[in-house]
Amino acid sequence: MTTISLRHARVRYGPLEALHGVTFAAPGPGLTVLLGRNGSGRSTALHALAGTLPLSGGAVVWDGADVTRMPAYERARCGLCLIPERQAAFGSLTVRENLELAADSYDIALDAYPRLEPLLARRAGTLSGGEQRMLALARALLARARVVLVDEPAQGMAPTVAARTYELLSELDACVVVAEQRLPRVLRGKAALVYELRRGAVVFSGETGEWERRAARRTGSSPSG
Template sequence: MTISLRHARVRYGPLEALHGVTLTGPGPGLTVLLGRNGSGRSTALRALAGTVPLSGGAVVWDGVDVTRVPAYERARRGLFLVPERQAVFGSLTVRENLELVASAYDSALDAYPQLRPLLPRRAGTLSGGEQRMLALSRALLARARVLLVDEPAQGMSPAVAARTYELLSALDACVVVAEQRLPPVLRGRPAFVYELRRGVVVFGGEAGERAVYP
């Protein structure tokens, strides 16, 4: 199980955000896209998901070119994207957000027990970290074949962030996450890392090969 960008280019009007990026997320396993704001890491996730079109190159999923397959069809085939913003339905309650994915959601509450007392609350009233927990709970319930997550631990305490990465690392799926810096919990753990700068890949290797990212 793999999902890849091959020489991918993405343009936003006159600006090119990805300049021929090639990277692969194997599965089951965890791949981390590192980079500062403007590096292209979030655009790479969106390109894999099909929510932004390529101006060149290809998206290949399990050996099949899916570049022209729309985002909704990729989702039907088992791809789940958790964007950095608007990852939950703010006007719905926590319970309703979970029920959109599965009628039985105890496993999500076991993963994030902090959500249990928040079930009747509207998702839009939750803190940033609580919304991330809810968004990831929905992703866990979806049992995706490919899970793409932009800044999964944003707003979380260190303990909850560590728990989040334990959950992601244990999934039987191809998991690709985007982060500004390598999470401390991943140092010394099996994970493949790509570092992007200004829309190009400047490093690719195991997480332990580079302990510090500038």
């Protein structure tokens, strides 16, 4: 079991503060969802966990150890995998070469995303947005990371592939943190932690069922509607 968390985290972009003392914990194995509109701070929170953005205050804690000053490459060596919203694959390399960077054998990746097999000789930069997301996620599956951070995992994917993607993420023996604008339909009624961010602050924390009931009260609809 592993846990990664932000504690009173602050991140600045020049004079602007993007995270205002954000605190949350993501345990694993399991799925944690960071919800929020563009500009809410959800992507910033992922990059703060990964070490690709420095904190101006607060801490990143991984399994009880303060890793705030640990460089991103060292976090990666320790088993952290970040899949950003853009440029998550090496565009100048082929699909096969991208997969071989993660593991010598990539049958697991092709089993997860059969659509990639006929694309093995294609350069990743020529793939559609959804195909590039599949490739990036396939590499994460091969990496067998302890912590997997994904910004909008199903972006550009067909609904069936998106559902398969969340099924794969939910089955990982890892702490999985995803950032989404809305709670994916496939997660409704499933066990997952939800943190909603708004303007750089956490405004809700709880399980998916609690979030759905809260959202239903705000819209006046039923939770399943």
